[in-house]
Amino acid sequence: MPKIVTFGEVLLRLSTPNFQKIEQATSFNATFGGTEMNVGASLVKFGFEASHVTTFPNNLMGQKAKAFLRQLDVDTSHVILEGDRIGVFFLETGAVMRASQIVYDRADSSFANINPDLFNWEEILAGADWFHWCGITPAISEGAAKACLEAVKTAKKLGITVSSDIYYRSNLWKYGKTPQDILPELASYSDIILASRKNIEEIFGLKVTVEKGKFIEACKLLMENYPTIKKVIDTERIQVSASHNQYSAKMWNGEELLETDFQDITHIVDRIGTGDAFLGGFIYGQVILQDDLKSLQFGAAAAALKHTIEGDQNMVTVTEVEAVMSGDKSGRLRR
Structure with a gap:
């Protein structure tokens, strides 16, 4: 089985x-989610081996979180239990014209206080085919940024494909560094980047001057300055309402722009983790299908299906994704 290793914080969700507002709720559904781990969990459903690297508090909540990953068949051999608390996010799921809302409570979490010296990346990455990181992780703390840098350096030395979701959250950077200080060096060890034209301009200080084909021009500038990067991917979401979205994906692979048709998603159950589902599907396409356009199409179909799945992880199979790719969107009962 192909093996992916992911690194990042996992939060209590x-x-x-029943679509209640937070102020109405007298109880909450408890589960766990984290963008990198979600990517690995998707790939487990597609037949990959996945290992997630993180820290959890050394208490009952940390043990519960670790058990949750094992239930997803995600390897926890390199999960470290230390610290006192797990990060939390509260989700209020919107409907129709009412938007979903998230409230984070992740300060001083076990992962925020991570000690990068605890991870032996040569050992962790042994036998891996792919490593994935996200721009949120190095935003959390200096320790997390150092650990991520050591991971990508080691992966590159071992010849492992490295991908990143370079999208970041500006309000997380509170330890004296900016995305511009940290993310360019991390990206210089990556082969595939998920980024928008705006991300590329803001993070890497590159300026697009053309009026048409701005995404292509941004990708060309990025690849010229960071030759390790071979492919840039991005997704587009048209928000008709909180319950109805349209979703597509595109890629510049250094030679041509590839784009998928829009997936029309009319009755959203849960849109959290849909970008992670896209990346899981895309990575499957790169490793198994070995075709750039099919990788985008598989990823977009996987993301569309994730909108129908409650929770952070995409619990669908290759067969289900292939059905959507082939145009079967009837939801017809299968026996």
Whole structure:
């Protein structure tokens, strides 16, 4: 089986039941989610081996979180239990014209206080085919940024494909560094980047001057300055309402722009983790299908299906994704 290693924080997810607002809720559904781990969990459903590297508090909540990953068949051999608390996010799921809302409570978490010296990346990455990181992780703390840098350096030395979701959250950077200080060096060890034209300009200080084909021009500038990067991918979401979205994907692979048709998603159950589902599907396409356009199409179909799955992880199979790719969107009962 192909093996992916992912690195990042996993949060306790507390969501309101039955589309309630947070102020209405007297109980919350408890599960766990984290963008990198979600990518690995998707790939487990597609037949990959996945190992997630993180820290959890050394208490009952940390043990519960670790058990949750094992239930997803994600390897926890390199999960470290230390610290006192797990990061939390509260989710209020919107409907129709009412937007979903998230409230984070992740300060001083076990992962925020991570000690990068605890991870032996040569050992962790042994036998891996792919390593994935996200721009949120190095935003959390200096320790997390150092650990991520050591991971990508080691992966590159071992010849492992490195991908990144370079999207970041500006309000997380509170330890004296900016995305511009940290993310360019991390990206210089990556082969595939998920980024928008705006991300590329803001993070890397590159300026697009053309009026048409701005995404292509941004990708060309990025690849010229960071020759390790071979492919840039991005997704587009048209928000008709909180319950109805349209979703597509595109890629510049250094030679041509590839784009998928829009997936029309009319009755959203849960849109959290859909970008992670896209990346899981895309990575499957790169490793198994070995075709750039099919990788985008598989990723977009996987993301569309994730909108129908409650929770952070995409619990669908290759067969289900292939059905959507082939145009079967009837939801017809299968026996």
